[in-house]
Amino acid sequence: MSPLKLVALACVVSASAASLAAYSDPLPPDLTYRPLPTQPLSSVRANDEAQKPKVMKRQQNLLNKRYDLADKPIPDARMSGGQKKVQDGVRVRLPDGVTWDTLASMSPTEIRDKNLLPEGFRPLPHVKQATGGQVFPQKAIDEIGKQENRDLKRFDVDFDLPDHLTPEFPPPIFLTTHPELGDVSRGELLTIKNFYEYMNGIITPVQMEGLRLLLTPFPQEEFNQTEDRKVAQQSMGVACLDCHANFHTNGAFHLTPDVRPQAARFRLDSTSLRGMFNQQIHGSKRSLRSIEDFTEFEQRTAYFNGDHVSATRKGVNLPDRPNQVAMMAQMQNIIDFPPAPKLDPMGKLDPAKASEQELAGERVFMGKGRCGECHLPQTSFLDNNMHDLKLERFYNIGYTANDQVAIADGPIKTFTLRGIKDSPPYLHDGRLLTLADTVEYFNLVLGVKLTKEEKDSLVAYMLTL
Amino acid sequence: MRNFLTIILMTITTAPAAAQIGNPAGFAPDTRMQEPGVPADHQTNNQDRLFAQLAAAGGLAEVDLAKLAATKAADARVKEFAQALVDDHSDANSRLKALADAAKIPLPDTLDADHKAVRQKLDAAEGQAFDVAYIRSQIIAHQKTAQLLAWEIGSGEDAQLQRYSAATLPAVMKHLRMAQDIASALTGQASREIVAAKHN
Numbered sequence: 135m136s137p138l139k140l141v142a143l144a145c146v147v148s149a150s151a152a153s154l155a156a157y158s159d160p161l162p163p164d165l166t167y168r169p170l171p172t173q174p175l176s177s178v179r180a181n182d183e184a185q186k187p188k189v190m191k192r193q194q195n196l197l198n199k200r201y202d203l204a205d206k207p208i209p210d211a212r213m214s215g216g217q218k219k220v221q222d223g224v225r226v227r228l229p230d231g232v233t234w235d236t237l238a239s240m241s242p243t244e245i246r247d248k249n250l251l252p253e254g255f256r257p258l259p260h261v262k263q264a265t266g267g268q269v270f271p272q273k274a275i276d277e278i279g280k281q282e283n284r285d286l287k288r289f290d291v292d293f294d295l296p297d298h299l300t301p302e303f304p305p306p307i308f309l310t311t312h313p314e315l316g317d318v319s320r321g322e323l324l325t326i327k328n329f330y331e332y333m334n335g336i337i338t339p340v341q342m343e344g345l346r347l348l349l350t351p352f353p354q355e356e357f358n359q360t361e362d363r364k365v366a367q368q369s370m371g372v373a374c375l376d377c378h379a380n381f382h383t384n385g386a387f388h389l390t391p392d393v394r395p396q397a398a399r400f401r402l403d404s405t406s407l408r409g410m411f412n413q414q415i416h417g418s419k420r421s422l423r424s425i426e427d428f429t430e431f432e433q434r435t436a437y438f439n440g441d442h443v444s445a446t447r448k449g450v451n452l453p454d455r456p457n458q459v460a461m462m463a464q465m466q467n468i469i470d471f472p473p474a475p476k477l478d479p480m481g482k483l484d485p486a487k488a489s490e491q492e493l494a495g496e497r498v499f500m501g502k503g504r505c506g507e508c509h510l511p512q513t514s515f516l517d518n519n520m521h522d523l524k525l526e527r528f529y530n531i532g533y534t535a536n537d538q539v540a541i542a543d544g545p546i547k548t549f550t551l552r553g554i555k556d557s558p559p560y561l562h563d564g565r566l567l568t569l570a571d572t573v574e575y576f577n578l579v580l581g582v583k584l585t586k587e588e589k590d591s592l593v594a595y596m597l598t599l
Numbered sequence: 600m601r602n603f604l605t606i607i608l609m610t611i612t613t614a615p616a617a618a619q620i621g622n623p624a625g626f627a628p629d630t631r632m633q634e635p636g637v638p639a640d641h642q643t644n645n646q647d648r649l650f651a652q653l654a655a656a657g658g659l660a661e662v663d664l665a666k667l668a669a670t671k672a673a674d675a676r677v678k679e680f681a682q683a684l685v686d687d688h689s690d691a692n693s694r695l696k697a698l699a700d701a702a703k704i705p706l707p708d709t710l711d712a713d714h715k716a717v718r719q720k721l722d723a724a725e726g727q728a729f730d731v732a733y734i735r736s737q738i739i740a741h742q743k744t745a746q747l748l749a750w751e752i753g754s755g756e757d758a759q760l761q762r763y764s765a766a767t768l769p770a771v772m773k774h775l776r777m778a779q780d781i782a783s784a785l786t787g788q789a790s791r792e793i794v795a796a797k798h799n
Contacts, residue, residue: 160656160711161743162649165750171624172644181623184636189620264753265622362624395746396753524791532745532772534765537619539749 166394168444175361182290182364193261193294196536200254201225201567205298211597213556214472215317218302220555220597224574225567226254234574238583242527251528255575258565259538260401261291266389266439267356267364268372269293273303274323274384278376281325286376288356288364293385299567300385301557307380308470310411312336316473319380325349326373337465344465347458348374353449354437360448371449372437374462377404381469383557387564391440392419397539403564406557409550411467414518418546418562421520425463430455471514471552476598481511488598495595498588504580505592508548515552515599520545523579551599569593619758619765626756641702644756650747651699651760655706657744658692660714661737667721668733676781677730680737684774691767698759727785734782741775 171178197203207219228234229250237250245251260266271293275286306317307324320332326349333342350373353359357369377386383404393399402418415421416428420435430453438445453459476487483496500506509515526542533540546562560566566575573589576582584592623636627644661684668681699706710718717736724732748764748771755761776792783790 160653160713162646162653162747162750164646164754165746169625169754173624173626173628178624181626181636184634185620185623188636192620262620262622264620265624395750397749398753530769530773532769534752534768537621537752537761539752539765539768 168439168441171362175363178361179289179366186290186292189262189291190294192536193259196259197294200227200252202227203296203299203567205296207298208597211555213302213305214553215302215304215306215319215321219298221299221558221568222570223568224570226252226571226574228252234577238578238581245528246530249529251525253535254565254567254571255525255578256529256535256565257538257540257543258401258563259536260387260389260399261294263389263397263399263537265290265364266396266399268354268377268386268388268436270376270386271295271297271300271303271384273297274376274379274386277304277323278325281323281327282351284351284370285365285367286357286372287366289366290364295385295559295564295567299558301379301383303379303384305380305382305384305556306472307382308408308472309336310468310470313470313473324375324380326351337468340461341465341468343458344461344463347453347462348378348465351376352433352437352451355439355444355448358448362448374432377436378407381407381466385559385564388436389439390419391435391438392417397534397537398541400538400543401563401565403559403562405549406553407466408469409471409514409552410469412514413516413550415520415547419520419544421547425466426455426459429453429462429466430459471550472556474552474599477511481513481515483595483598489594491591491594492598494588495591495593498584498592499595502588503576503582503584503592505576509551515550517548520547522546525579528578551596554599555597569596572596619752619755619761621754621756621761625754630756638756638758640759641698641757643702643704643760644754646751646754647702647757647760648704650751650755650764651695651702651704652706653747654744654751654764655692655695655699656711656714657740657747658688658695659707660710660717661740661744662688662692663710663714664718664721664733664736664740667718668729671721672730672733673726674730674781674785676784677734680774680777680781681733683777684737687770687774691770694763698757698763702757702760731782731785734778734785737778738775738782741771741778744771745775 202225206222208222211220212218213220229252232250237245261269269288269291270286278284278286304319304321304323307319309315309318312318318336322328322332324332329345329349330342333345337345351371354372356364357371359368363369375381377384383406386404387401389399390402410425415423416425422428422431433451434440434442434445453462476483476492478484483493485493508517508521510517522545523543531540531542555569558567560572566572570593573592577584577589625644625646626638630642631639633639665681665684669678669685672678672681696706721729721733721736745768748768751764752761779790780792782788
């Protein structure tokens, strides 16, 4: 070997030794995995209860700063069960000195440099980001407590949004197998106690068994029997339909299982399970390819923050794929969207039934507003894709709000717009409170410069879906 | 930039204690409380102590390497970047030192093994190769620092160390983006924003 080659070889050896050394980086041991608690439950609970008023106050301050939370419904618009009014108007507060139009006329860089992106457009923190976990609205806690004597109330946090900004509860249930029946919920919340009586004769044995499993509580990160829980009594756990109430959503939220570290995890608003039969990718980030995959895994991701090790400790339920998972999936797959009588079979408005304003809204949706490029009417307003809206073009990431570190959202799955008036708050983390907010959001993100009239027509159109 | 950091570092110490509310399941068992649920000043858990040590080691190394790059780099943008790091980090490092001293956390004062290895590599490189190696090392360093700061914000107990982290993180993210943009200009590597090409 020539001397030169020898030198080269020596360099390679020392370089690889150096890069090997770099792999032994001193990193914190609990960056990815959930740390074990260092304190007994009694002392954790005492501290949590002492902190609770401050936690709730801090979150209320953040919400009030970002949004107008008032109860101001649209006069004639109700959710599909007819019990709850749909909220009106843009609720995201503008920074001083700008209007929606002046904001839309600025470049993303200018908005970023002048820090003018409304805070309500940015990631919404969990009530207690450092702890995270599932948080249920009071109505759901009360109803499940009443029917099942199971306590979903946490001692460290409460639900943060006012009731009028959340979905109707309990919401109606529509079945693809029985369109003629309409809502089959009887105005009640389906629980492990009443499901058999209510569904007997309407669904098949396989669907019935799937429904039973979807209503059976299993241990969860905050609701279990160990010292690492956030409920006073030892708990039987949480059922799928505790969040997906009547296969829709009650607005319960938690933190995404898909991101670490804890401070950077984004909030997740429970999605509706209506129309799952047409959706090809599941989860805002996970893009799981079937309802079966999602069902099988939800008890390690939603239930245990995507930490299967923690699940093993607290009691994991592993539904059997060919039997239980298949039945749970078959039950979910017969849940229909609410009826939309103005839509034709291709998802377009029937001009004989729709108003001028609604038709104008559809034209904006399909044309200038560009909404229809992702929300395709004939595929349930889905494109079965994830899109990176690149909101961080408009603001500097890395700041901390209520212990949440804002990072870029990255690609998120397109959500359906069928039955959209039934499922506030909007976006994956529930950062937008009304449909008018979503119009302002996309107007800015897409740079489509809609007029006031066009925006109003889009809202009117979305109410028909 | 220097002023910007100094200002936020000054304001964080005066912000109300409620600004940080951790999970009490992670408090150290011997925590003294100012009031129920609120640890007294400079009460730390394991995470705070490890954070302070790792952040100090990282800060020390970033200044050391930046001083080297400020004189040795061939490209003006790399030099400028390195100088900005020297300025910003010197402030941040001394602030961290003050908080760690108050909480009686011993901090490292020499380069650790990993950063020594990086330093050796950079000592051996010249010209454009140095610039690229330095910028790449800084991308990794800033990625890790961002993780570390976010980890402390979520897991720590000492509210002042947590507020220090929250105040430092935006600048770290900004430096990370600067480093990515420079790397993109130097090598043509992909970046999330359009960067004027400088490579040949």
